[in-house]
Amino acid sequence: MPDYAIETQDLGRVYKIRGNKKESQLRKELVALEKVNLTVERGELYGLLGPNGAGKTTLIKILTTLLAPTSGWARVAAHDVIQAPNLVRPRINMVSGGESSGYGLLTVRENLWMFSQFYGMPSREANQRIVELLALVGLEDRIHTKSSDLSTGLRQKMNIVRGFLTDPEVLFLDEPTLGLDVGASRDVRKLIRGWLDADRKRTLLLTTHYMVEAEELCDRVAIINKGRVLACDTPANLKRDLQRDAIFEIETSPLNGLTNKMLADQPEVKKAALTHMDGGAKLELVLVDESALATVINILTQKNIKVLRFTKREPTLEDVFMERVGQRMEDVEKEELPNASK
Protein backbone atom coordinates (compact mmCIF):
# COMPACT_ATOMS: atom_id res chain seq x y z
CA MET A 1 0.00 0.00 0.00
CA PRO A 2 1.47 3.43 -0.88
CA ASP A 3 2.56 5.48 2.12
CA TYR A 4 0.78 8.78 1.55
CA ALA A 5 1.05 11.71 3.95
CA ILE A 6 -2.63 12.44 3.39
CA GLU A 7 -5.26 10.29 1.76
CA THR A 8 -9.00 10.79 1.58
CA GLN A 9 -11.72 8.73 -0.02
CA ASP A 10 -15.19 10.08 -0.81
CA LEU A 11 -14.82 12.44 2.10
CA GLY A 12 -17.95 14.43 2.87
CA ARG A 13 -19.25 16.73 5.54
CA VAL A 14 -22.79 18.00 5.96
CA TYR A 15 -23.58 20.56 8.65
CA LYS A 16 -27.00 20.60 10.19
CA ILE A 17 -27.98 24.17 10.88
CA ARG A 18 -30.70 24.85 13.42
CA GLY A 19 -33.38 27.30 12.38
CA ASN A 20 -34.20 30.22 14.67
CA LYS A 21 -37.23 30.24 16.94
CA LYS A 22 -39.53 31.57 14.23
CA GLU A 23 -38.46 28.76 11.93
CA SER A 24 -39.33 26.38 14.81
CA GLN A 25 -37.07 23.36 14.96
CA LEU A 26 -36.50 23.10 11.21
CA ARG A 27 -32.95 22.04 10.38
CA LYS A 28 -31.23 23.08 7.21
CA GLU A 29 -28.40 21.11 5.73
CA LEU A 30 -25.25 22.68 4.39
CA VAL A 31 -22.99 20.52 2.27
CA ALA A 32 -19.49 21.74 3.11
CA LEU A 33 -17.60 18.86 1.45
CA GLU A 34 -18.70 16.34 -1.12
CA LYS A 35 -16.84 13.20 -2.22
CA VAL A 36 -13.35 14.62 -1.84
CA ASN A 37 -10.64 12.24 -3.02
CA LEU A 38 -7.07 13.40 -2.40
CA THR A 39 -3.67 11.81 -2.15
CA VAL A 40 -0.74 13.88 -0.97
CA GLU A 41 2.73 12.38 -1.24
CA ARG A 42 5.27 12.73 1.55
CA GLY A 43 7.49 15.73 0.92
CA GLU A 44 4.86 17.51 -1.10
CA LEU A 45 3.56 21.06 -0.66
CA TYR A 46 -0.05 20.67 -1.59
CA GLY A 47 -2.33 23.64 -2.03
CA LEU A 48 -6.09 23.90 -1.70
CA LEU A 49 -7.20 26.88 -3.70
CA GLY A 50 -10.73 28.16 -3.41
CA PRO A 51 -12.88 31.09 -2.39
CA ASN A 52 -14.11 31.71 1.15
CA GLY A 53 -16.73 29.11 2.03
CA ALA A 54 -15.41 26.57 -0.50
CA GLY A 55 -14.82 23.93 2.19
CA LYS A 56 -11.06 24.34 2.67
CA THR A 57 -11.20 24.93 6.42
CA THR A 58 -13.70 22.11 6.88
CA LEU A 59 -11.28 19.77 5.11
CA ILE A 60 -8.39 20.92 7.30
CA LYS A 61 -10.49 20.47 10.43
CA ILE A 62 -11.25 16.88 9.44
CA LEU A 63 -7.60 16.15 8.65
CA THR A 64 -6.46 17.64 11.97
CA THR A 65 -8.93 15.45 13.93
CA LEU A 66 -11.06 18.43 14.98
CA LEU A 67 -14.13 17.46 13.00
CA ALA A 68 -15.71 14.16 12.03
CA PRO A 69 -16.67 13.60 8.39
CA THR A 70 -20.25 12.57 7.70
CA SER A 71 -19.13 10.26 4.90
CA GLY A 72 -15.94 8.70 3.57
CA TRP A 73 -12.62 8.46 5.39
CA ALA A 74 -9.32 10.24 5.74
CA ARG A 75 -5.82 9.14 6.74
CA VAL A 76 -3.01 11.41 7.84
CA ALA A 77 0.53 10.08 8.33
CA ALA A 78 -0.95 6.65 7.58
CA HIS A 79 -3.49 6.76 10.43
CA ASP A 80 -7.24 7.14 10.25
CA VAL A 81 -8.29 10.52 11.68
CA ILE A 82 -11.42 9.14 13.29
CA GLN A 83 -10.32 5.63 14.30
CA ALA A 84 -6.87 6.64 15.57
CA PRO A 85 -6.73 10.38 16.35
CA ASN A 86 -4.19 9.73 19.11
CA LEU A 87 -1.74 8.42 16.51
CA VAL A 88 -2.38 11.33 14.15
CA ARG A 89 -2.08 14.17 16.68
CA PRO A 90 1.61 13.78 17.67
CA ARG A 91 2.51 13.85 13.95
CA ILE A 92 0.72 17.02 12.91
CA ASN A 93 0.41 20.71 13.67
CA MET A 94 -1.73 23.51 12.33
CA VAL A 95 -1.49 27.27 11.96
CA SER A 96 -4.38 29.43 10.85
CA GLY A 97 -4.20 32.89 9.35
CA GLY A 98 -5.25 35.68 11.68
CA GLU A 99 -5.29 33.41 14.70
CA SER A 100 -4.85 35.00 18.11
CA SER A 101 -3.82 31.88 19.99
CA GLY A 102 -1.66 31.96 23.08
CA TYR A 103 -1.84 34.46 25.91
CA GLY A 104 -1.17 38.17 25.52
CA LEU A 105 0.43 38.45 28.95
CA LEU A 106 3.08 35.88 28.05
CA THR A 107 6.15 36.73 26.02
CA VAL A 108 6.79 35.26 22.59
CA ARG A 109 9.21 32.71 24.08
CA GLU A 110 6.83 31.74 26.86
CA ASN A 111 3.90 31.23 24.50
CA LEU A 112 5.97 29.05 22.18
CA TRP A 113 7.42 27.09 25.10
CA MET A 114 3.93 26.45 26.45
CA PHE A 115 2.71 24.98 23.17
CA SER A 116 5.87 22.87 22.82
CA GLN A 117 5.09 21.27 26.18
CA PHE A 118 1.70 20.08 24.94
CA TYR A 119 3.66 17.96 22.44
CA GLY A 120 6.03 16.61 25.08
CA MET A 121 9.17 18.42 23.90
CA PRO A 122 12.02 18.59 26.40
CA SER A 123 12.13 22.16 27.76
CA ARG A 124 15.81 22.78 27.01
CA GLU A 125 15.47 21.61 23.43
CA ALA A 126 12.29 23.62 22.98
CA ASN A 127 13.94 26.82 24.24
CA GLN A 128 16.98 26.30 22.01
CA ARG A 129 14.79 25.68 18.99
CA ILE A 130 12.60 28.70 19.77
CA VAL A 131 15.69 30.96 19.71
CA GLU A 132 16.86 29.48 16.37
CA LEU A 133 13.48 29.65 14.68
CA LEU A 134 12.77 33.18 15.91
CA ALA A 135 16.13 34.28 14.51
CA LEU A 136 15.16 32.73 11.23
CA VAL A 137 11.93 34.73 10.97
CA GLY A 138 13.61 37.91 12.20
CA LEU A 139 11.85 37.91 15.55
CA GLU A 140 14.88 37.31 17.75
CA ASP A 141 14.73 40.83 19.17
CA ARG A 142 11.08 40.26 20.17
CA ILE A 143 11.68 37.07 22.12
CA HIS A 144 10.87 38.78 25.44
CA THR A 145 8.05 40.95 24.06
CA LYS A 146 4.55 40.22 25.31
CA SER A 147 2.61 38.70 22.42
CA SER A 148 -0.17 41.27 22.90
CA ASP A 149 2.37 43.93 21.87
CA LEU A 150 3.12 42.30 18.49
CA SER A 151 1.72 43.58 15.20
CA THR A 152 -0.46 41.25 13.10
CA GLY A 153 2.46 40.31 10.84
CA LEU A 154 4.84 39.58 13.70
CA ARG A 155 2.18 37.62 15.51
CA GLN A 156 1.63 35.48 12.45
CA LYS A 157 5.35 34.80 12.22
CA MET A 158 5.21 33.66 15.85
CA ASN A 159 2.30 31.38 14.98
CA ILE A 160 4.23 29.86 12.09
CA VAL A 161 7.17 29.23 14.41
CA ARG A 162 4.70 27.45 16.71
CA GLY A 163 3.78 25.19 13.81
CA PHE A 164 7.41 24.39 12.93
CA LEU A 165 8.55 24.04 16.55
CA THR A 166 7.25 20.53 17.14
CA ASP A 167 8.69 19.28 13.84
CA PRO A 168 5.43 17.74 12.56
CA GLU A 169 5.38 15.14 9.79
CA VAL A 170 2.44 16.97 8.27
CA LEU A 171 1.85 20.67 8.79
CA PHE A 172 -1.47 22.31 7.94
CA LEU A 173 -1.50 26.00 7.16
CA ASP A 174 -4.94 27.50 6.82
CA GLU A 175 -4.66 30.82 4.95
CA PRO A 176 -1.25 31.58 6.53
CA THR A 177 -0.88 35.02 4.96
CA LEU A 178 -4.41 36.25 5.62
CA GLY A 179 -4.36 39.92 6.56
CA LEU A 180 -0.61 40.33 6.12
CA ASP A 181 1.01 43.08 4.07
CA VAL A 182 2.98 42.25 0.93
CA GLY A 183 6.37 42.15 2.68
CA ALA A 184 5.23 39.98 5.57
CA SER A 185 3.42 37.62 3.18
CA ARG A 186 6.60 37.23 1.13
CA ASP A 187 8.63 36.46 4.28
CA VAL A 188 6.09 33.88 5.40
CA ARG A 189 6.05 32.19 1.98
CA LYS A 190 9.85 32.04 1.94
CA LEU A 191 9.86 30.50 5.37
CA ILE A 192 7.26 27.89 4.42
CA ARG A 193 9.19 26.82 1.34
CA GLY A 194 12.45 26.76 3.31
CA TRP A 195 10.97 24.55 6.02
CA LEU A 196 9.76 22.02 3.50
CA ASP A 197 12.95 22.02 1.43
CA ALA A 198 15.09 21.49 4.57
CA ASP A 199 13.71 17.98 5.02
CA ARG A 200 11.92 16.25 2.16
CA LYS A 201 10.11 13.87 4.52
CA ARG A 202 7.97 16.78 5.68
CA THR A 203 4.60 17.44 4.09
CA LEU A 204 2.64 20.64 4.03
CA LEU A 205 -0.97 21.23 3.15
CA LEU A 206 -1.82 24.86 2.61
CA THR A 207 -5.16 26.48 1.95
CA THR A 208 -5.32 29.83 0.29
CA HIS A 209 -7.52 32.00 -1.80
CA TYR A 210 -4.52 33.91 -3.12
CA MET A 211 -3.65 32.67 -6.59
CA VAL A 212 -0.10 34.00 -6.48
CA GLU A 213 0.55 32.14 -3.26
CA ALA A 214 -0.67 28.85 -4.67
CA GLU A 215 1.26 29.35 -7.89
CA GLU A 216 4.50 30.37 -6.19
CA LEU A 217 4.53 27.79 -3.41
CA CYS A 218 2.68 24.63 -4.28
CA ASP A 219 3.93 21.48 -5.94
CA ARG A 220 0.33 20.57 -6.69
CA VAL A 221 -2.88 22.52 -6.39
CA ALA A 222 -6.45 21.35 -5.97
CA ILE A 223 -9.13 23.82 -6.99
CA ILE A 224 -12.03 23.54 -4.62
CA ASN A 225 -15.42 25.21 -4.83
CA LYS A 226 -18.70 24.51 -3.05
CA GLY A 227 -17.17 21.51 -1.31
CA ARG A 228 -16.00 19.75 -4.47
CA VAL A 229 -12.52 19.34 -5.87
CA LEU A 230 -12.79 20.49 -9.47
CA ALA A 231 -9.20 19.97 -10.60
CA CYS A 232 -5.92 18.82 -9.16
CA ASP A 233 -2.47 18.99 -10.74
CA THR A 234 0.75 20.97 -10.77
CA PRO A 235 0.18 24.69 -11.45
CA ALA A 236 2.03 24.27 -14.78
CA ASN A 237 -0.19 21.39 -15.90
CA LEU A 238 -3.36 23.16 -14.83
CA LYS A 239 -2.35 26.17 -16.92
CA ARG A 240 -1.18 24.05 -19.85
CA ASP A 241 -4.78 23.12 -20.66
CA LEU A 242 -5.43 26.81 -21.21
CA GLN A 243 -2.31 27.44 -23.33
CA ARG A 244 -4.17 26.88 -26.57
CA ASP A 245 -6.76 29.48 -25.61
CA ALA A 246 -6.17 33.16 -26.17
CA ILE A 247 -6.42 35.20 -22.98
CA PHE A 248 -6.87 38.94 -23.26
CA GLU A 249 -7.27 41.81 -20.84
CA ILE A 250 -8.96 44.84 -22.40
CA GLU A 251 -9.35 48.23 -20.74
CA THR A 252 -12.22 50.27 -22.16
CA SER A 253 -14.30 53.41 -21.74
CA PRO A 254 -17.62 52.96 -19.79
CA LEU A 255 -19.55 49.88 -20.92
CA ASN A 256 -22.77 51.60 -22.15
CA GLY A 257 -24.99 48.70 -21.11
CA LEU A 258 -22.71 45.89 -22.27
CA THR A 259 -23.22 42.86 -20.05
CA ASN A 260 -21.19 39.79 -19.32
CA LYS A 261 -23.85 37.67 -20.97
CA MET A 262 -23.65 39.57 -24.28
CA LEU A 263 -20.02 38.55 -24.56
CA ALA A 264 -20.35 35.07 -23.11
CA ASP A 265 -23.13 34.26 -25.62
CA GLN A 266 -20.66 34.52 -28.48
CA PRO A 267 -19.48 31.01 -29.48
CA GLU A 268 -15.86 32.18 -29.77
CA VAL A 269 -15.86 33.53 -26.20
CA LYS A 270 -15.17 30.77 -23.68
CA LYS A 271 -15.28 32.92 -20.54
CA ALA A 272 -15.77 36.62 -19.90
CA ALA A 273 -15.52 38.75 -16.78
CA LEU A 274 -16.26 42.47 -16.58
CA THR A 275 -15.02 44.80 -13.87
CA HIS A 276 -16.17 48.41 -13.62
CA MET A 277 -13.37 50.80 -12.82
CA ASP A 278 -13.11 54.57 -12.38
CA GLY A 279 -14.14 56.07 -15.74
CA GLY A 280 -14.11 52.76 -17.56
CA ALA A 281 -14.03 49.00 -17.34
CA LYS A 282 -11.76 46.00 -17.61
CA LEU A 283 -12.68 42.89 -19.60
CA GLU A 284 -10.97 39.59 -18.99
CA LEU A 285 -11.64 37.20 -21.85
CA VAL A 286 -10.76 33.62 -22.62
CA LEU A 287 -11.23 33.19 -26.38
CA VAL A 288 -11.06 30.04 -28.50
CA ASP A 289 -8.30 31.69 -30.54
CA GLU A 290 -6.86 35.08 -31.38
CA SER A 291 -9.15 35.61 -34.40
CA ALA A 292 -12.13 35.75 -32.03
CA LEU A 293 -10.84 39.09 -30.82
CA ALA A 294 -12.35 40.68 -33.95
CA THR A 295 -15.83 39.59 -32.83
CA VAL A 296 -15.33 41.20 -29.42
CA ILE A 297 -13.97 44.43 -30.88
CA ASN A 298 -16.96 44.52 -33.22
CA ILE A 299 -19.39 44.26 -30.29
CA LEU A 300 -17.53 47.01 -28.44
CA THR A 301 -17.65 49.26 -31.50
CA GLN A 302 -21.41 48.70 -31.91
CA LYS A 303 -21.88 49.79 -28.29
CA ASN A 304 -19.70 52.82 -28.86
CA ILE A 305 -17.12 51.60 -26.35
CA LYS A 306 -13.55 52.70 -26.87
CA VAL A 307 -10.68 50.27 -26.41
CA LEU A 308 -8.07 52.07 -24.32
CA ARG A 309 -5.56 49.24 -23.98
CA PHE A 310 -5.42 45.55 -24.56
CA THR A 311 -2.90 42.87 -23.65
CA LYS A 312 -2.59 39.21 -24.42
CA ARG A 313 -1.16 37.27 -21.55
CA GLU A 314 -0.16 33.80 -20.44
CA PRO A 315 -2.76 31.84 -18.45
CA THR A 316 -2.66 32.09 -14.65
CA LEU A 317 -4.33 30.02 -11.97
CA GLU A 318 -7.00 32.72 -11.86
CA ASP A 319 -7.83 31.78 -15.48
CA VAL A 320 -7.83 28.11 -14.55
CA PHE A 321 -10.24 28.87 -11.72
CA MET A 322 -12.48 30.90 -14.04
CA GLU A 323 -12.39 28.09 -16.59
CA ARG A 324 -13.35 25.42 -14.04
CA VAL A 325 -15.85 27.38 -11.95
CA GLY A 326 -17.24 29.69 -14.59
CA GLN A 327 -16.62 32.79 -12.47
CA ARG A 328 -13.66 34.61 -11.01
CA MET A 329 -12.92 33.77 -7.39
CA GLU A 330 -13.66 37.36 -6.41
CA ASP A 331 -17.14 37.09 -7.92
CA VAL A 332 -17.82 33.77 -6.20
CA GLU A 333 -16.90 35.36 -2.87
CA LYS A 334 -19.17 38.35 -3.54
CA GLU A 335 -22.04 35.96 -4.23
CA GLU A 336 -21.32 33.98 -1.07
CA LEU A 337 -21.28 37.06 1.17
CA PRO A 338 -25.05 37.80 1.15
CA ASN A 339 -25.76 34.10 1.71
CA ALA A 340 -23.37 33.98 4.62
CA SER A 341 -25.14 36.83 6.37
CA LYS A 342 -28.57 35.17 6.12
Add this chain to the structure above:
Amino acid sequence: MQANESLALSVSEKVIGWRLFLKTILARAYPRIIGQQREKSWIFFEIFMPMLAVAAYVYVYRAIGAPEEYVGFVVVGGAMTAFWMNVLWSMSSQLYWEKEQGNLALYIMAPNSMMAVLLGMALGGLVATAMRAIAIIVLGTWMFQVQFTVTSFSQLLAVFFLAMTALYGMGMMSASLFLLLSREAWHISNLAQEPIYLVSGFYFPIKSFNFWVAAAASFIPLTLGLDAMRQLIFPSGALLGFLNVRVEITVLTILCIVFLIGAKFLLDYMEKLAIREGRITESRR
Protein backbone atom coordinates in the same frame (compact mmCIF):
# COMPACT_ATOMS: atom_id res chain seq x y z
CA MET B 1 23.77 28.80 11.88
CA GLN B 2 22.52 28.67 8.32
CA ALA B 3 18.79 29.13 7.80
CA ASN B 4 18.30 25.73 6.24
CA GLU B 5 20.19 24.01 9.06
CA SER B 6 17.86 25.59 11.63
CA LEU B 7 14.84 24.48 9.68
CA ALA B 8 16.23 20.99 9.20
CA LEU B 9 16.60 20.33 12.94
CA SER B 10 14.29 17.64 14.17
CA VAL B 11 13.11 17.08 17.73
CA SER B 12 15.21 14.40 19.43
CA GLU B 13 12.60 12.88 21.71
CA LYS B 14 9.07 13.75 22.76
CA VAL B 15 7.71 12.40 26.01
CA ILE B 16 4.38 10.63 26.14
CA GLY B 17 2.12 9.12 28.82
CA TRP B 18 2.21 10.50 32.35
CA ARG B 19 5.23 12.70 31.65
CA LEU B 20 3.33 14.45 28.86
CA PHE B 21 0.37 14.74 31.25
CA LEU B 22 2.57 16.47 33.87
CA LYS B 23 4.25 18.71 31.30
CA THR B 24 0.84 19.82 30.05
CA ILE B 25 -0.37 20.63 33.57
CA LEU B 26 2.70 22.76 34.29
CA ALA B 27 2.64 24.46 30.90
CA ARG B 28 -1.03 25.42 31.20
CA ALA B 29 -0.56 26.55 34.81
CA TYR B 30 2.29 28.87 33.74
CA PRO B 31 0.18 31.69 32.21
CA ARG B 32 -1.79 31.93 35.45
CA ILE B 33 1.09 31.68 37.88
CA ILE B 34 3.52 33.93 35.98
CA GLY B 35 1.55 35.78 33.30
CA GLN B 36 -1.30 37.04 35.47
CA GLN B 37 1.07 38.68 37.94
CA ARG B 38 2.27 41.03 35.20
CA GLU B 39 -1.03 42.90 35.22
CA LYS B 40 -0.48 44.86 38.43
CA SER B 41 -4.12 45.94 38.60
CA TRP B 42 -4.83 42.68 40.47
CA ILE B 43 -3.42 44.22 43.64
CA PHE B 44 -6.20 46.81 43.55
CA PHE B 45 -9.09 44.67 42.27
CA GLU B 46 -8.30 41.40 44.01
CA ILE B 47 -6.88 42.60 47.33
CA PHE B 48 -7.95 46.16 48.02
CA MET B 49 -11.56 45.79 46.82
CA PRO B 50 -12.30 42.56 48.78
CA MET B 51 -10.71 44.21 51.82
CA LEU B 52 -13.35 46.94 51.63
CA ALA B 53 -16.12 44.31 51.87
CA VAL B 54 -14.31 42.63 54.78
CA ALA B 55 -13.91 45.97 56.56
CA ALA B 56 -17.61 46.78 56.12
CA TYR B 57 -18.67 43.53 57.82
CA VAL B 58 -16.07 43.93 60.57
CA TYR B 59 -17.38 47.40 61.46
CA VAL B 60 -20.99 46.18 61.43
CA TYR B 61 -20.14 43.28 63.78
CA ARG B 62 -18.21 45.57 66.09
CA ALA B 63 -21.01 48.14 66.06
CA ILE B 64 -23.60 45.57 67.15
CA GLY B 65 -21.23 44.01 69.70
CA ALA B 66 -20.96 40.57 68.03
CA PRO B 67 -18.40 38.11 69.50
CA GLU B 68 -14.83 38.98 68.41
CA GLU B 69 -14.54 35.62 66.58
CA TYR B 70 -16.96 37.00 63.99
CA VAL B 71 -14.27 39.44 62.91
CA GLY B 72 -11.98 36.46 62.25
CA PHE B 73 -14.82 34.67 60.41
CA VAL B 74 -15.13 37.66 58.09
CA VAL B 75 -11.39 37.88 57.37
CA VAL B 76 -11.16 34.17 56.55
CA GLY B 77 -14.38 34.38 54.51
CA GLY B 78 -13.01 37.39 52.60
CA ALA B 79 -9.86 35.44 51.73
CA MET B 80 -11.83 32.42 50.56
CA THR B 81 -14.04 34.65 48.39
CA ALA B 82 -11.01 35.06 46.11
CA PHE B 83 -11.11 31.33 45.33
CA TRP B 84 -14.81 31.39 44.56
CA MET B 85 -14.38 34.38 42.22
CA ASN B 86 -11.48 32.63 40.51
CA VAL B 87 -13.48 29.44 39.98
CA LEU B 88 -16.55 31.29 38.79
CA TRP B 89 -14.90 33.72 36.37
CA SER B 90 -11.58 32.12 35.45
CA MET B 91 -12.30 28.39 35.56
CA SER B 92 -15.94 27.98 34.58
CA SER B 93 -15.84 30.40 31.69
CA GLN B 94 -12.25 29.65 30.66
CA LEU B 95 -12.90 27.03 27.96
CA TYR B 96 -15.34 29.45 26.36
CA TRP B 97 -12.59 32.09 26.28
CA GLU B 98 -10.10 29.54 24.97
CA LYS B 99 -12.52 28.80 22.14
CA GLU B 100 -12.92 32.49 21.33
CA GLN B 101 -9.13 32.98 21.28
CA GLY B 102 -8.56 29.93 19.08
CA ASN B 103 -6.65 28.01 21.75
CA LEU B 104 -9.26 25.30 22.29
CA ALA B 105 -8.80 23.80 18.82
CA LEU B 106 -5.03 23.73 19.39
CA TYR B 107 -5.49 22.00 22.75
CA ILE B 108 -7.77 19.35 21.26
CA MET B 109 -5.50 18.83 18.26
CA ALA B 110 -2.33 18.39 20.34
CA PRO B 111 -1.40 14.93 21.69
CA ASN B 112 -1.90 16.08 25.28
CA SER B 113 -4.89 15.16 27.44
CA MET B 114 -7.59 17.81 27.74
CA MET B 115 -7.96 16.76 31.38
CA ALA B 116 -4.34 17.82 31.90
CA VAL B 117 -5.14 21.21 30.34
CA LEU B 118 -8.02 21.68 32.77
CA LEU B 119 -5.91 20.53 35.72
CA GLY B 120 -3.22 23.01 34.65
CA MET B 121 -5.79 25.81 34.61
CA ALA B 122 -6.99 24.74 38.05
CA LEU B 123 -3.49 24.46 39.52
CA GLY B 124 -2.46 27.81 38.06
CA GLY B 125 -5.64 29.47 39.30
CA LEU B 126 -5.24 27.93 42.75
CA VAL B 127 -1.62 29.06 43.16
CA ALA B 128 -2.25 32.57 41.80
CA THR B 129 -5.37 32.99 43.95
CA ALA B 130 -3.63 31.63 47.05
CA MET B 131 -1.28 34.63 46.82
CA ARG B 132 -4.29 36.96 46.87
CA ALA B 133 -5.97 35.02 49.69
CA ILE B 134 -2.81 35.07 51.81
CA ALA B 135 -2.49 38.83 51.26
CA ILE B 136 -6.10 39.35 52.44
CA ILE B 137 -5.54 37.16 55.54
CA VAL B 138 -2.30 38.94 56.45
CA LEU B 139 -3.76 42.41 55.90
CA GLY B 140 -7.04 41.56 57.66
CA THR B 141 -5.25 40.00 60.62
CA TRP B 142 -2.99 42.99 61.00
CA MET B 143 -5.72 45.61 60.54
CA PHE B 144 -8.34 43.99 62.79
CA GLN B 145 -6.08 42.19 65.29
CA VAL B 146 -7.51 38.72 64.60
CA GLN B 147 -6.38 35.93 66.94
CA PHE B 148 -6.10 32.37 65.57
CA THR B 149 -5.95 29.23 67.74
CA VAL B 150 -5.38 26.17 65.55
CA THR B 151 -6.72 23.02 67.22
CA SER B 152 -5.48 20.55 64.55
CA PHE B 153 -3.02 21.43 61.81
CA SER B 154 -3.46 18.11 60.05
CA GLN B 155 -7.24 18.49 59.89
CA LEU B 156 -6.88 22.12 58.81
CA LEU B 157 -4.58 21.13 55.94
CA ALA B 158 -6.87 18.26 54.97
CA VAL B 159 -9.94 20.54 54.96
CA PHE B 160 -8.17 23.21 52.91
CA PHE B 161 -6.87 20.84 50.26
CA LEU B 162 -10.09 18.86 50.04
CA ALA B 163 -12.14 22.06 49.77
CA MET B 164 -9.84 23.39 47.07
CA THR B 165 -9.81 20.10 45.15
CA ALA B 166 -13.60 19.88 45.27
CA LEU B 167 -14.02 23.56 44.41
CA TYR B 168 -11.66 23.47 41.44
CA GLY B 169 -13.12 20.08 40.43
CA MET B 170 -16.48 21.83 40.30
CA GLY B 171 -14.86 24.59 38.24
CA MET B 172 -13.41 22.03 35.82
CA MET B 173 -16.80 20.40 35.47
CA SER B 174 -18.59 23.66 34.87
CA ALA B 175 -15.94 24.72 32.32
CA SER B 176 -17.26 22.11 29.88
CA LEU B 177 -20.84 22.88 30.84
CA PHE B 178 -20.38 26.62 30.29
CA LEU B 179 -18.75 25.93 26.93
CA LEU B 180 -21.77 23.90 25.84
CA LEU B 181 -24.02 26.78 26.94
CA SER B 182 -21.66 29.20 25.22
CA ARG B 183 -22.52 32.87 25.69
CA GLU B 184 -25.47 32.08 27.97
CA ALA B 185 -22.88 31.08 30.58
CA TRP B 186 -22.33 34.73 31.46
CA HIS B 187 -25.77 34.91 32.94
CA ILE B 188 -25.15 31.83 35.08
CA SER B 189 -21.94 33.33 36.44
CA ASN B 190 -23.69 36.59 37.23
CA LEU B 191 -26.61 34.74 38.74
CA ALA B 192 -24.41 32.50 40.88
CA GLN B 193 -22.14 35.17 42.34
CA GLU B 194 -24.20 36.98 44.99
CA PRO B 195 -26.54 34.14 46.13
CA ILE B 196 -23.52 31.94 46.73
CA TYR B 197 -21.83 34.69 48.74
CA LEU B 198 -24.91 34.55 50.91
CA VAL B 199 -25.56 30.83 51.29
CA SER B 200 -21.91 29.80 51.54
CA GLY B 201 -21.53 31.86 54.68
CA PHE B 202 -18.55 33.87 53.55
CA TYR B 203 -19.19 36.49 56.22
CA PHE B 204 -21.15 34.57 58.90
CA PRO B 205 -21.55 30.96 60.12
CA ILE B 206 -24.03 28.94 58.05
CA LYS B 207 -25.45 27.54 61.24
CA SER B 208 -27.53 30.75 61.20
CA PHE B 209 -29.61 29.13 58.41
CA ASN B 210 -32.03 26.29 59.02
CA PHE B 211 -30.55 22.81 58.50
CA TRP B 212 -31.92 22.19 55.00
CA VAL B 213 -30.76 25.53 53.58
CA ALA B 214 -27.29 24.91 55.05
CA ALA B 215 -27.30 21.33 53.72
CA ALA B 216 -28.25 22.54 50.22
CA ALA B 217 -25.54 25.22 50.39
CA SER B 218 -23.01 22.49 51.22
CA PHE B 219 -23.11 21.47 47.55
CA ILE B 220 -20.68 24.37 47.07
CA PRO B 221 -17.44 22.94 48.53
CA LEU B 222 -16.40 26.27 50.05
CA THR B 223 -19.41 26.19 52.38
CA LEU B 224 -18.27 23.15 54.32
CA GLY B 225 -14.59 24.00 53.82
CA LEU B 226 -15.05 27.42 55.37
CA ASP B 227 -17.24 26.06 58.16
CA ALA B 228 -14.67 23.39 59.06
CA MET B 229 -11.74 25.82 58.87
CA ARG B 230 -13.48 28.24 61.23
CA GLN B 231 -14.08 25.40 63.67
CA LEU B 232 -10.38 24.52 63.54
CA ILE B 233 -8.87 28.02 63.91
CA PHE B 234 -11.15 29.86 66.36
CA PRO B 235 -11.74 28.80 70.00
CA SER B 236 -15.54 29.15 69.78
CA GLY B 237 -15.66 27.94 66.15
CA ALA B 238 -16.88 24.46 67.11
CA LEU B 239 -19.93 25.92 68.85
CA LEU B 240 -20.91 27.81 65.70
CA GLY B 241 -20.09 24.97 63.29
CA PHE B 242 -22.76 23.41 61.08
CA LEU B 243 -21.54 19.78 61.21
CA ASN B 244 -18.76 17.93 62.99
CA VAL B 245 -15.38 18.51 61.26
CA ARG B 246 -14.91 14.79 60.57
CA VAL B 247 -18.31 14.63 58.85
CA GLU B 248 -17.43 17.71 56.82
CA ILE B 249 -14.12 16.12 55.77
CA THR B 250 -16.02 13.02 54.63
CA VAL B 251 -18.53 15.07 52.64
CA LEU B 252 -15.73 17.11 51.07
CA THR B 253 -13.96 13.88 50.03
CA ILE B 254 -17.16 12.69 48.35
CA LEU B 255 -17.57 16.07 46.61
CA CYS B 256 -13.96 15.83 45.33
CA ILE B 257 -14.63 12.44 43.76
CA VAL B 258 -18.00 13.45 42.30
CA PHE B 259 -16.74 16.71 40.78
CA LEU B 260 -13.53 15.26 39.33
CA ILE B 261 -15.38 12.32 37.76
CA GLY B 262 -18.04 14.76 36.55
CA ALA B 263 -15.33 16.97 35.04
CA LYS B 264 -13.81 14.03 33.13
CA PHE B 265 -17.22 12.86 31.92
CA LEU B 266 -18.33 16.30 30.72
CA LEU B 267 -14.95 16.99 29.12
CA ASP B 268 -15.14 13.76 27.11
CA TYR B 269 -18.70 14.62 26.11
CA MET B 270 -17.69 18.15 25.09
CA GLU B 271 -14.78 16.84 23.00
CA LYS B 272 -16.98 14.28 21.25
CA LEU B 273 -19.60 16.93 20.56
CA ALA B 274 -16.94 19.34 19.28
CA ILE B 275 -15.72 16.75 16.80
CA ARG B 276 -19.19 15.61 15.77
CA GLU B 277 -20.84 19.02 15.44
CA GLY B 278 -17.82 21.17 14.66
CA ARG B 279 -19.30 24.19 16.38
CA ILE B 280 -17.62 24.15 19.76
CA THR B 281 -14.11 24.76 18.50
CA GLU B 282 -15.25 27.52 16.17
CA SER B 283 -14.63 31.07 17.30
CA ARG B 284 -17.55 33.41 16.66
CA ARG B 285 -15.30 36.42 16.20
